[in-house]
Amino acid sequence: MAIKKKLLIVVHTPSANTQLLAEAAYRGASHPDFDTIEVTLTQPLKTTVEDVLECDAILLGTTENFGYMSGAMKDFFDRIYYPCLEHTEALPYAIFIRAGIDGSGTKQAMEKIITGLRWKPVHETLILQGSYQTSFEGEVEELGLTIAAGLDAGIF
Template sequence: MTQLAAKQLLIVAHAPSPNLQRMLDAIVRGAQHEDIEHVEVRVVKPLEAGADEVLAADAIILMTPENLAYMSGALKDFFDRTYYPVLEEKQGLACALVVRAGHDGTGTLRALKTILTGLRWQQVQEPLLCKGAWDETFIEQCEELGMGMAAGLDAGIF
């Protein structure tokens, strides 16, 4: 019997607060669900992630807080450093977005969608916008998003 090569799910997440860390932990927990067999999950902070991580990925989850109606500076730095090195090779990369917004998050989502359009990455799930006052349901939503991404990779959907 041939062993299937594991697909690589990259999570690039800026989680500077305890609640954002809880959201990230939930994404990872979902992505590593016991029923998902052929997916390796790699979590990298935006300031440490580079083109090599993206080039090795079969799918990517991007998580950021809303900062001044925009993505975090750390995630913007990630895009500044990796955009051109991955542009040609990673067109069509399956991706999902998670934004923790204290207000409405529309500026953050608009900026991210503009970058993803330029990269030609394919959003395979609706962006998860966790906005307003903290809500414990954000944790469940993050876990579901992580599980959905990993299950899609595991099933060969993307």
């Protein structure tokens, strides 16, 4: 049996709509064609250092709060930063942001922290801007599918 690669999906879900986005990411990443991928969906406040150290790629999702990432996502980074700093270099990652404004401040803040961690972006940051649209779910599902496909194929 092939060794499973671990995709960690960490999403802050303070609303029913953001929960739908988290489920869409999981659904895409859990596509039945990827039998070598083990997908874990969790909340930022529940994610441990060990979760990050053990994953082979990470997908992060957050809301935009006052032009910044959610407090829960910031807490996640605060807790994992130093314990992971020397152990997760080049970790493949992608981000999606549910933005009421424009998402640029959130993207910039997350990318500054991730640059310090020296993780490797494998997809352009997906910003879901404006009033909620059900099409956002398809976009996030496709992002999850894309990350899982790249991991499954050994691209990253």
